Amino acid sequence: METLRISEIYKMLHSEKTINLTPAFQRNAVWGAKDERELIDSIFRKYPVPEIMVHPRTPDSGMTTILDVVDGKQRINAVVSFIQHIHTNSTKPFKIKIDEEICDLHDLSEEDEKKILAAPNLGFEELPPKLKEFFLGSKFRVFELEGEDFNLTSLFKIFERINKTGKKLTPTEIRNAMFSGFPFMKIAKQLSEKKKLGLFLETNGVISLGQKQRMGDIGLILELLVLIKDGIQDKKKTLDAVIKGERSDKFVKKAAKDLISIINRISKIFPSLKETRFNKHSDFYSLVSALKDLEVQGYSLADDSRYKDAEWMLRELGSKVDELRDDARIGKPLPGKNKSLEGYFLATQHSTDTKDFRLKRMNYIKEIIGPIFGKNDRVRIFSEEQRRILWHSAAEKKCIKCNKNLSWEDLTIDHKQAWSRQGETKLHNAQIMCRSCNSSKGKRRA
Numbered sequence: 001m002e003t004l005r006i007s008e009i010y011k012m013l014h015s016e017k018t019i020n021l022t023p024a025f026q027r028n029a030v031w032g033a034k035d036e037r038e039l040i041d042s043i044f045r046k047y048p049v050p051e052i053m054v055h056p057r058t059p060d061s062g063m064t065t066i067l068d069v070v071d072g073k074q075r076i077n078a079v080v081s082f083i084q085h086i087h088t089n090s091t092k093p094f095k096i097k098i099d100e101e102i103c104d105l106h107d108l109s110e111e112d113e114k115k116i117l118a119a120p121n122l123g124f125e126e127l128p129p130k131l132k133e134f135f136l137g138s139k140f141r142v143f144e145l146e147g148e149d150f151n152l153t154s155l156f157k158i159f160e161r162i163n164k165t166g167k168k169l170t171p172t173e174i175r176n177a178m179f180s181g182f183p184f185m186k187i188a189k190q191l192s193e194k195k196k197l198g199l200f201l202e203t204n205g206v207i208s209l210g211q212k213q214r215m216g217d218i219g220l221i222l223e224l225l226v227l228i229k230d231g232i233q234d235k236k237k238t239l240d241a242v243i244k245g246e247r248s249d250k251f252v253k254k255a256a257k258d259l260i261s262i263i264n265r266i267s268k269i270f271p272s273l274k275e276t277r278f279n280k281h282s283d284f285y286s287l288v289s290a291l292k293d294l295e296v297q298g299y300s301l302a303d304d305s306r307y308k309d310a311e312w313m314l315r316e317l318g319s320k321v322d323e324l325r326d327d328a329r330i331g332k333p334l335p336g337k338n339k340s341l342e343g344y345f346l347a348t349q350h351s352t353d354t355k356d357f358r359l360k361r362m363n364y365i366k367e368i369i370g371p372i373f374g375k376n377d378r379v380r381i382f383s384e385e386q387r388r389i390l391w392h393s394a395a396e397k398k399c400i401k402c403n404k405n406l407s408w409e410d411l412t413i414d415h416k417q418a419w420s421r422q423g424e425t426k427l428h429n430a431q432i433m434c435r436s437c438n439s440s441k442g443k444r445r446a
């Protein structure tokens, strides 16, 4: 679709509900009555009107494509309000002044013209049929932001464009417009400024300085956040997930926390990530996805010495893939010896950002490092029953550490041998402690 008639826009908005004027990234700015009249006036004077930008999206539930309006909300509101006789943001009736120039431009009959010039302020229904028809048939040019063209960089360009054609926005406002609309975007920006994430990606060469300047760091972080919360996605679809914007602050904050914890684990496994191929975008993404998946399935590294093993195994995988790549450059066919390794290699050669290839790489990494991860099904929390037994059987109801008298409310149960050091969650390994001693113990250990 290259153009949309005003009559079509009206129908799509009101009966078909296939135009969405309030996607997450829309600004809340509303035109005043004067701005609205000016646009209608321009249409009757056949002045060029800026195009409307939409992002077509097909909801999971239906077949109908919804057009999210990226730019043009105020223009659409204005034409629809004019038809409905009332301004968007006021209770005033929506009338415009038709002058001689407009009459001439539309070749109105003398009779019509005379009538109009005597009472020139008219609402839509009061227009002569010729002008009504002209208005409903007027077209807006439509610019569709689709598929791969619609990425973070293009989004920036879009806002630049809005800056040029519509109300002026300063560069800071453009940034703010982008980051205030999308909850995921906001948190990605914050994370990109964090030492633990932004700096980590930069110093390990996952993100180059050039990429950073084009906001590639924020783009990658967005992808990782979506990966953490929604699982592996096609890169193309990531931004869709982001702009849907139906995410609470709490939800994205949890995603950010989970991501940081995985990045911490990666930095433990790979003190020198930049020497390996796992600092490449696609491999890095796969590593994050594999670690996340193992965690979701309840696997973890039993102790710190296992980090070394994981590093060694991943380095091995990396070098083997590099060797295959080297051979492929000089035209050597794949040896056909190790199917999953070669599968991993093939999944790094092209279309590396598709869901299918991303899944393949994740599964292979899991195959490699999975065996050193142990199923983490040990119970950590003492049950209510254990808590009662300990309380009633305690000779003295005093904190084991500070010796203060305990109340039931202040009671916590502590592992004698720490749970993280394989201590069991059983009565023989339990001692009673006050809340503040227990929580300071936790901090000290971390």
Ligand SMILES: [Zn+2]
Pocket (backbone or CB within 6 Å): 399, 400, 401, 402, 403, 404, 433, 434, 435, 436, 437, 438
């Ligand atoms: Zn205490």
